[in-house]
Amino acid sequence: MIVLFVLAQGTAMGAEEKRPYKIGSVFSYTGPGAFLGDRMKTTVEMMVESMNKKGGINGHQIQLTVYDAASEVTKGVTAANRLITQDQVDIISGAGNMSGISLALKPVANRNQIPIIANTGALAIVDPIEESRWMFKSHLSDREIIGKAIEYWNSKKITKVAMLSDTTGFGKSARDELRLQEPNSGIKVVSWEEFDMNATDLTPQLTRIRSAEPEVILFWTVAASGVVIMKNARQMGMKQTLMSGFGFVVPRFMTMAGEAAEGCVLVSLRYPVGPQLPDADPCKKVILQYTEEYKAKYGSEPDVYGAEAYDGMLMAFEAFKMAKSFDKEKLRDALENLNFIGTNGVYNKFSPKRHYGLTKDDAVVFEWRGGDWKLLMGAETR
Amino acid sequence: MSELLQFAFSGIMIGSVYGLVAVGFCIVYNATEAINFAQGEFVMLGGMMAAVIFKSWGWPLPLVFFLAVTAALLLGLICEKMTFGLCRDPRVLNLIIVTIGLAIAMKGAVMMIWGKFPKDLPAFSGEKPLFVLGATLMPQAIWIVLISVAVMLFMRFFLEKTTLGTGMRAAAADKVAASLVGIPVRWVSTLSFGIAAGIGAVAGVTLTPVTLTSYDHGTMMGLKGFCAAILGGMGNVYGGFLGGIVLGVVEAFAAGWGSSGYREVVAFLCLILILFIRPSGILGETGRERIAKI
Numbered sequence: 001m002i003v004l005f006v007l008a009q010g011t012a013m014g015a016e017e018k019r020p021y022k023i024g025s026v027f028s029y030t031g032p033g034a035f036l037g038d039r040m041k042t043t044v045e046m047m048v049e050s051m052n053k054k055g056g057i058n059g060h061q062i063q064l065t066v067y068d069a070a071s072e073v074t075k076g077v078t079a080a081n082r083l084i085t086q087d088q089v090d091i092i093s094g095a096g097n098m099s100g101i102s103l104a105l106k107p108v109a110n111r112n113q114i115p116i117i118a119n120t121g122a123l124a125i126v127d128p129i130e131e132s133r134w135m136f137k138s139h140l141s142d143r144e145i146i147g148k149a150i151e152y153w154n155s156k157k158i159t160k161v162a163m164l165s166d167t168t169g170f171g172k173s174a175r176d177e178l179r180l181q182e183p184n185s186g187i188k189v190v191s192w193e194e195f196d197m198n199a200t201d202l203t204p205q206l207t208r209i210r211s212a213e214p215e216v217i218l219f220w221t222v223a224a225s226g227v228v229i230m231k232n233a234r235q236m237g238m239k240q241t242l243m244s245g246f247g248f249v250v251p252r253f254m255t256m257a258g259e260a261a262e263g264c265v266l267v268s269l270r271y272p273v274g275p276q277l278p279d280a281d282p283c284k285k286v287i288l289q290y291t292e293e294y295k296a297k298y299g300s301e302p303d304v305y306g307a308e309a310y311d312g313m314l315m316a317f318e319a320f321k322m323a324k325s326f327d328k329e330k331l332r333d334a335l336e337n338l339n340f341i342g343t344n345g346v347y348n349k350f351s352p353k354r355h356y357g358l359t360k361d362d363a364v365v366f367e368w369r370g371g372d373w374k375l376l377m378g379a380e381t382r
Numbered sequence: 383m384s385e386l387l388q389f390a391f392s393g394i395m396i397g398s399v400y401g402l403v404a405v406g407f408c409i410v411y412n413a414t415e416a417i418n419f420a421q422g423e424f425v426m427l428g429g430m431m432a433a434v435i436f437k438s439w440g441w442p443l444p445l446v447f448f449l450a451v452t453a454a455l456l457l458g459l460i461c462e463k464m465t466f467g468l469c470r471d472p473r474v475l476n477l478i479i480v481t482i483g484l485a486i487a488m489k490g491a492v493m494m495i496w497g498k499f500p501k502d503l504p505a506f507s508g509e510k511p512l513f514v515l516g517a518t519l520m521p522q523a524i525w526i527v528l529i530s531v532a533v534m535l536f537m538r539f540f541l542e543k544t545t546l547g548t549g550m551r552a553a554a555a556d557k558v559a560a561s562l563v564g565i566p567v568r569w570v571s572t573l574s575f576g577i578a579a580g581i582g583a584v585a586g587v588t589l590t591p592v593t594l595t596s597y598d599h600g601t602m603m604g605l606k607g608f609c610a611a612i613l614g615g616m617g618n619v620y621g622g623f624l625g626g627i628v629l630g631v632v633e634a635f636a637a638g639w640g641s642s643g644y645r646e647v648v649a650f651l652c653l654i655l656i657l658f659i660r661p662s663g664i665l666g667e668t669g670r671e672r673i674a675k676i
Contacts, residue, residue, distance in 0.1 A: 196645060198602060203392040204389050204635075205637065207389065211385065227502075
């Protein structure tokens with residue numbers, strides 16, 4: 001009897017040891033944020049499939065479960081809870097691809113003590129670090145992007161800027177960042193305006209901006225209202241350069257805005273201008289390899305958001321590789337010590353005090369000209 | 383001064399669209415006493431179909447406009463037959479809930495068929511702005527206002543001066559009496575739905591060059607149009623249109639002078655205020671006539 005019992009325990013533990021690594025993902029692939037989440041979902045599915053074909057990680061197969069947050073905070077939180085309680089995942093890579101959702105998942109991560117990797121911008125996701133033990137970012141935060149924008153403005157001797165941000169977590173975070181960095185930056189924000197993400201007419205806000213006479217208009221959203229901004233501004237005869245951040249790197253939006261998008265400057269991660277990067281850039285190889293793999297499987301090209309999810313999933317893979325365990329605490333510790341080359345940078349700046357791996361030197365500036373991105377200011381990764 | 387004018391232009395343009403949507407609500411309400419909460423989705427559908435037809439075949443815009451509106455009208459007729467027509471207990475409350483279901487179904491169907499990405503349509507006569515006293519006016523805005531006013535006037539003419547229109551109003555006033563004098567009450571309901579759908583589509587097609595359209599565009603449009611209809615007096619075509627203009631202008635000025643982030647709140651604030659102060663709306667019937675109906 002006792003022998004049988006011990007044997008049974010042994011096989012039970014053996015089964016437990018060999019079970020697949022379970023990764024959960026929450027992406028918004030419907031709703032206004034859908035164009036961001038779409039490539040993210042297909043990218044991580046491709047990665048898991050190809051990793052499993054190569055034999056998995058540490059001999060374990062990977063089981064991926066993806067849920068849709070539909071661009072809504074409540075749905076995102078429900079999806080995460082489902083992944084944790086129902087699907088019992090070991091780690092979550094992908095926090096709704098919208099800052100508002102990722103922020104809402106922080107208490108979920110803390111309560112359930114499970115690491116969550118977010119592919120979104122807002123700094124508040126991993127700051128203050130004392131409250132963000134379980135949250136990690138594969139992405140730059142708006143702190144770095146705004147910082148790079150200021151660097152760009154300084155290099156072009158631009159001093160007067162208008163800020164037109166949407167009222168989501170993403171927009172508000174950027175607005176706060178700009179306010180924080182404005183003193184002693186060499187630039188002055190002459191107009192602060194806000195708009196609803198689903199707005200269809202931005203002429204009132206642009207009218208007020210026009211009276212303030214900025215040299216550049218920085219608009220901040222991920223939604224189609226950005227296209228309306230570009231069109232409205234040009235229709236109103238405003239000649240200022242239009243700039244936006246890493247949430248608006250969408251060629252389709254640019255073509256929709258037509259002439260109005262010509263010369264639109266974006267501050268972003270380096271993926272979209274991958275082929276234009278110097279060969280010495282360590283990420284170039286990873287970028288080209290990812291693009292090729294994605295094209296081979298899906299027949300279309302990925303985009304910078306897919307690349308962010310790629311890096312986010314690499315983070316999860318590396319965590320499993322290093323920790324060699326299902327233990328969430330061990331995975332969490334591993335995430336604080338990552339060191340690998342992704343599509344958007346060399347991820348080696350993680351530490352117990354810093355839960356995102358990229359710096360301002362990983363940001364690039366490019367513009368939309370003649371139907372494609374043109375690199376203006378490169379990355380300075382070491 | 384130019385700022386004020388800019389806000390006014392923006393407000394009147396979007397207000398005309400709200401007004402058209404409100405007219406659509408009025409038509410269906412007049413014929414069936416029900417609020418058609420799928421009205422906003424027909425606006426979205428009009429714009430969507432026009433954008434898809436144009437992208438796929440590149441036909442001239444007037445043809446695309448005509449096709450989109452006709453398609454929406456037919457779809458409206460079919461939807462009514464399939465929903466209200468099959469309703470075993472056509473009480474007003476049931477009909478309203480049916481329209482909510484229809485709205486959700488339409489939105490989902492469009493999302494599945496045409497995807498989540500926004501779609502655009504070229505402006506009817508180009509995008510070169512006109513400059514009026516320091517404010518810019520887009521030609522498309524003029525199209526929107528002209529077409530909306532034309533449709534509104536046509537609807538008023540239709541309801542008051544044509545036999546069919548008078549028959550519709552009779553059926554709305556008293557179904558039993560109307561059927562006694564030979565008015566096909568069921569058919570009136572179907573027709574009203576079709577007309578409302580067509581009007582919604584007109585609003586959608588004219589607005590899409592300015593705002594783009596996507597599968598979730600209809601919900602807000604429907605809500606704003608509903609507010610406009612209540613504001614102006616539910617059931618009164620002129621009132622609905624006026625309500626739309628008032629709503630659009632108040633919104634534009636609130637965004638321009640006040641906090642631009644809370645523009646959307648204004649519509650619903652207006653609704654609450656009008657319901658407190660004058661529930662029958664600006665041009666609506668007062669309590670007197672309502673009791674007389676019983």
